[in-house]
Amino acid sequence: MxxxxxxxxxxLKPHAPSKVELAREVAxxxxxxxxxxxxxxxxxxxxNVRLVVEGDDIDVEAVEHRIVDLSGTxxxxxxxxxxxxxxxxxxxxxxxxxx
Amino acid sequence: MxxxxxxxxxxLKPHAPSKVELAREVAxxxxxxxxxxxxxxxxxxxxNVRLVVEGDDIDVEAVEHRIVDLSGTxxxxxxxxxxxxxxxxxxxxxxxxxx
Amino acid sequence: MxxxxxxxxxxLKPHAPSKVELAREVAxxxxxxxxxxxxxxxxxxxxNVRLVVEGDDIDVEAVEHRIVDLSGTxxxxxxxxxxxxxxxxxxxxxxxxxx
Amino acid sequence: MxxxxxxxxxxLKPHAPSKVELAREVAxxxxxxxxxxxxxxxxxxxxNVRLVVEGDDIDVEAVEHRIVDLSGTxxxxxxxxxxxxxxxxxxxxxxxxxx
Amino acid sequence: MxxxxxxxxxxLKPHAPSKVELAREVAxxxxxxxxxxxxxxxxxxxxNVRLVVEGDDIDVEAVEHRIVDLSGTxxxxxxxxxxxxxxxxxxxxxxxxxx
Amino acid sequence: MxxxxxxxxxxLKPHAPSKVELAREVAxxxxxxxxxxxxxxxxxxxxNVRLVVEGDDIDVEAVEHRIVDLSGTxxxxxxxxxxxxxxxxxxxxxxxxxx
Amino acid sequence: MxxxxxxxxxxLKPHAPSKVELAREVAxxxxxxxxxxxxxxxxxxxxNVRLVVEGDDIDVEAVEHRIVDLSGTxxxxxxxxxxxxxxxxxxxxxxxxxx
Numbered sequence: 001m002x003x004x005x006x007x008x009x010x011x012l013k014p015h016a017p018s019k020v021e022l023a024r025e026v027a028x029x030x031x032x033x034x035x036x037x038x039x040x041x042x043x044x045x046x047x048n049v050r051l052v053v054e055g056d057d058i059d060v061e062a063v064e065h066r067i068v069d070l071s072g073t074x075x076x077x078x079x080x081x082x083x084x085x086x087x088x089x090x091x092x093x094x095x096x097x098x099x
Numbered sequence: 100m101x102x103x104x105x106x107x108x109x110x111l112k113p114h115a116p117s118k119v120e121l122a123r124e125v126a127x128x129x130x131x132x133x134x135x136x137x138x139x140x141x142x143x144x145x146x147n148v149r150l151v152v153e154g155d156d157i158d159v160e161a162v163e164h165r166i167v168d169l170s171g172t173x174x175x176x177x178x179x180x181x182x183x184x185x186x187x188x189x190x191x192x193x194x195x196x197x198x
Numbered sequence: 199m200x201x202x203x204x205x206x207x208x209x210l211k212p213h214a215p216s217k218v219e220l221a222r223e224v225a226x227x228x229x230x231x232x233x234x235x236x237x238x239x240x241x242x243x244x245x246n247v248r249l250v251v252e253g254d255d256i257d258v259e260a261v262e263h264r265i266v267d268l269s270g271t272x273x274x275x276x277x278x279x280x281x282x283x284x285x286x287x288x289x290x291x292x293x294x295x296x297x
Numbered sequence: 298m299x300x301x302x303x304x305x306x307x308x309l310k311p312h313a314p315s316k317v318e319l320a321r322e323v324a325x326x327x328x329x330x331x332x333x334x335x336x337x338x339x340x341x342x343x344x345n346v347r348l349v350v351e352g353d354d355i356d357v358e359a360v361e362h363r364i365v366d367l368s369g370t371x372x373x374x375x376x377x378x379x380x381x382x383x384x385x386x387x388x389x390x391x392x393x394x395x396x
Numbered sequence: 397m398x399x400x401x402x403x404x405x406x407x408l409k410p411h412a413p414s415k416v417e418l419a420r421e422v423a424x425x426x427x428x429x430x431x432x433x434x435x436x437x438x439x440x441x442x443x444n445v446r447l448v449v450e451g452d453d454i455d456v457e458a459v460e461h462r463i464v465d466l467s468g469t470x471x472x473x474x475x476x477x478x479x480x481x482x483x484x485x486x487x488x489x490x491x492x493x494x495x
Numbered sequence: 496m497x498x499x500x501x502x503x504x505x506x507l508k509p510h511a512p513s514k515v516e517l518a519r520e521v522a523x524x525x526x527x528x529x530x531x532x533x534x535x536x537x538x539x540x541x542x543n544v545r546l547v548v549e550g551d552d553i554d555v556e557a558v559e560h561r562i563v564d565l566s567g568t569x570x571x572x573x574x575x576x577x578x579x580x581x582x583x584x585x586x587x588x589x590x591x592x593x594x
Numbered sequence: 595m596x597x598x599x600x601x602x603x604x605x606l607k608p609h610a611p612s613k614v615e616l617a618r619e620v621a622x623x624x625x626x627x628x629x630x631x632x633x634x635x636x637x638x639x640x641x642n643v644r645l646v647v648e649g650d651d652i653d654v655e656a657v658e659h660r661i662v663d664l665s666g667t668x669x670x671x672x673x674x675x676x677x678x679x680x681x682x683x684x685x686x687x688x689x690x691x692x693x
Contacts, residue, residue: 002126004119005133008486019476020400020456027398027479034401034479039472040687054483060119076138078488080118083126083133087153090107092177093194093238095489101225103218104232139489159218175237179217182225182232186252189206191276192293192337200324202317203331258317274336278316281324281331285351288305290375291392291535299522301515302529357515373534377514380522380529384549387503389573390590390634404684415674416598416654423596423677430599430677435670436588450681474686491687497621499614500628555614571633575613578621578628582648585602587672588689 003031003057005086008079010040011049013072019049025066031057050078102130102156104185107178109139110148112171118148124165130156149177201229201255203284206277208238209247211270217247223264229255248276300328300354302383305376307337308346310369316346322363328354347375399427399453401482404475406436407445409468415445421462427453446474498526498552500581503574505535506544508567514544520561526552545573597625597651599680602673604634605643607666613643619660625651644672 013022019037027035032055041048049072053063064074081087112121118136126134131154140147148171152162163173180186211220217235225233230253239246247270251261262272279285310319316334324332329352338345346369350360361371378384409418415433423431428451437444445468449459460470477483508517514532522530527550536543544567548558559569576582607616613631621629626649635642643666647657658668675681 002123002134004123007119008488019473020403020478023476023478024398024400032479034477034481034483035398036483036485037476038485038687039474042472050485050488052483052486054481076141077118078138078490079486080122080136081133082119082122083131085133085153087133087135087151089135089137089149090151090178092107092149093236094177101222101233103222106218137489175240176217177237179221179235180232181218181221182230184232184252186232186234186250188234188236188248189250189277191206191248192335193276200321200332202321205317274339275316276336278320278334279331280317280320281329283331283351285331285333285349287333287335287347288349288376290305290347291533292375299519299530301519304515373537374514375534377518377532378529379515379518380527382529382549384529384531384547386531386533386545387547387574389503389545390632391573404686415671416601416676419674419676420596420598428677430675430679430681431596432681432683433674434588434683435672438670446683446686448681448684450679474688475684497618497629499618502614571636572613573633575617575631576628577614577617578626580628580648582628582630582646584630584632584644585646585673587602587644589672 002082004060004080004082005054005056005058006079006081007053007058007060007063007077009051009053010075010078011051011067011072012046012075013049013070014046017070022049022070022072025070026051026053026063029062029066030059031055032063101181103159103179103181104153104155104157105178105180106152106157106159106162106176108150108152109174109177110150110166110171111145111174112148112169113145116169121148121169121171124169125150125152125162128161128165129158130154131162200280202258202278202280203252203254203256204277204279205251205256205258205261205275207249207251208273208276209249209265209270210244210273211247211268212244215268220247220268220270223268224249224251224261227260227264228257229253230261299379301357301377301379302351302353302355303376303378304350304355304357304360304374306348306350307372307375308348308364308369309343309372310346310367311343314367319346319367319369322367323348323350323360326359326363327356328352329360398478400456400476400478401450401452401454402475402477403449403454403456403459403473405447405449406471406474407447407463407468408442408471409445409466410442413466418445418466418468421466422447422449422459425458425462426455427451428459497577499555499575499577500549500551500553501574501576502548502553502555502558502572504546504548505570505573506546506562506567507541507570508544508565509541512565517544517565517567520565521546521548521558524557524561525554526550527558596676598654598674598676599648599650599652600673600675601647601652601654601657601671603645603647604669604672605645605661605666606640606669607643607664608640611664616643616664616666619664620645620647620657623656623660624653625649626657
């Protein structure tokens with residue numbers, strides 16, 4: 001089966017453990033070469049984080065377990081790339097036209 | 100006949116199987132080197148996904164069958180590239196002028 | 199005479215034959231190295247496609263015949279590049295100023 | 298004297314001869330390595346074309362004569378680059394500020 | 397554990413010590429190869445600075461202590477990258493759609 | 496003293512001599528490797544041109560004299576780069592915020 | 595201590611000495627490899643200039659003295675980069691969201 005190369009996750013998490021710990025823990029999962037945690041919105045109790053994970057063969061379940069172990073919830077999977085080669089998404093004309 | 104190098108598909112699918120499985124399965128089709136599944140919109144029962152498939156000689160029918168096997172429907176084919184060389188689309192002035 | 203390197207065509211076509219077949223057929227024309235078919239708008243009976251064709255020495259008449267053979271109509275030629283070297287168009291200040 | 302490397306011309310022309318012929322003819326002028334003809338606006342009798350010409354030492358008069366021979370008119374010269382080296386124009390803050 | 401490669405911090409600080417001293421001091425922390433201090437907003441008594449810190453293995457606690465030693469406060473951690481490889485964040489369609 | 500590497504000038508000039516002659520003449524000044532003349536606005540008697548001049552060691556006075564010799568006036572100097580190395584300007588947050 | 599690699603300064607200065615002299619003088623300061631002076635706004639008596647200074651080890655005090663010697667005033671320091679490596683600032687989602 002083709003390996004997973006990128007995951008973009010919408011994560012909801014309490015303020016502690018920190019985004020530093022989250023990025024560090026996810027970057028240590030098998031098949032992951034790097035993780036980016038970007039703050040989208042912050043609230044009194046929780047914060048909403050976009051987590052981008054890249055690697056040669058990401059263990060998706062292990063990533064999701066690591067997030068849950070750190071008290072986070074995966075709200076949605078926004079982008080997935082699979083295969084021998086990284087493929088980026090494409091804009092199409094419908095994206096820039098008003099509905 | 101010239102090989103297909105890129106397909107951009109507008110796919111409607113139930114929440115399960117997941118986009119991870121969809122990208123992985125499509126990236127395993129003959130002639131495909133990578134697949135990107137981007138979430139466009141999500142609903143109670145279905146999700147709308149932009150699927151970008153790239154490769155040296157994509158088996159288009161096999162890609163479409165794999166999507167149907169995973170309970171997805173191809174809503175439209177938004178972009179196709181064929182040939183020895185990848186060619187990107189071009190903006191033209193009519194794109195930035197109001198109608 | 200200088201060779202044609204790029205053609206951008208505005209094509210109107212019925213839903214069948216598909217854009218996959220259109221791109222594949224045009225990419226197989228003499229002097230063409232690749233073709234990109236982008237869906238601009240879709241209707242009950244027809245679809246409007248931007249077709250970008252690149253190559254070292256495109257046989258323009260053959261491209262147009264191939265489109266007509268597939269039941270398409272060339273609505274307009276939006277961009278043409280000729281010469282030993284590819285040249286892109288340029289923005290000028292009048293483009294960003296309101297009229 | 299320094300050679301001309303790029304010309305951007307605003308050209309008005311009848312529908313025939315075509316933009317394909319215009320680009321091909323201009324790309325064949327002495328010192329020209331490529332020509333891009335972009336459709337800006339189309340009317341019943343005429344079309345407005347942005348013509349970008351690049352080369353190591355463009356013969357400007359010959360380019361203008363070739364356009365006139367093909368029944369076109371040079372409305373304005375929008376950009377000129379001269380010298381041993383290609384130089385692009387620059388945005389300045391006044392460009393993005395409202396007047 | 398995976399090393400930290402980038403930190404983006406929202407810092408509030410008095411006017412003295414200066415941003416020059418802040419950038420210099422943070423760039424001297426263990427594992428840091430460079431620091432960028434960008435002025436976001438300035439007030440009578442304080443200024444709001446975006447601090448981007450990059451390195452092969454940033455000592456996050458030491459960075460935070462250095463900021464506090466210079467009388468600054470870390471308002472929020474806006475982005476964190478961890479792993480063997482730098483990973484940038486990704487735009488997703490929800491970013492360009494109105495809510 | 497550090498050499499001048501780029502000049503961006505706002506020039507007002509009559510229609511003749513042409514922008515082709517202006518670019519050619521300025522590109523021939525000592526220390527200049529290329530010149531770009533971009534039409535900003537055109538009037539019955541005069542035209543407003545952005546002139547970008549680049550080189551290893553531009554003779555600024557000679558450039559200004561050449562412009563005056565061609566009946567042009569330097570309205571303002573919009574950008575100057577000096578030094579062994581080309582340095583571009585930077586956007587800062589105040590540029591994208593409304594005042 | 596880490597060296598300073600880039601300074602972005604908001605400078606107010608009389609019309610004379612010119613921006614050419616300002617850029618040239620600042621580019622000649624110890625540790626500076628290039629300087630860019632961009633006109634932001636012009637008034638009857640003064641002009642507002644964005645000055646970007648880059649180098650391997652900029653002598654910040656000497657830059658500021660040189661500006662003052664030329665009758666300029668440093669209004670604010672908008673960006674500072676320090677370290678062995680150049681680091682650019684980052685956009686974050688809060689930048690593109692309305693407050």
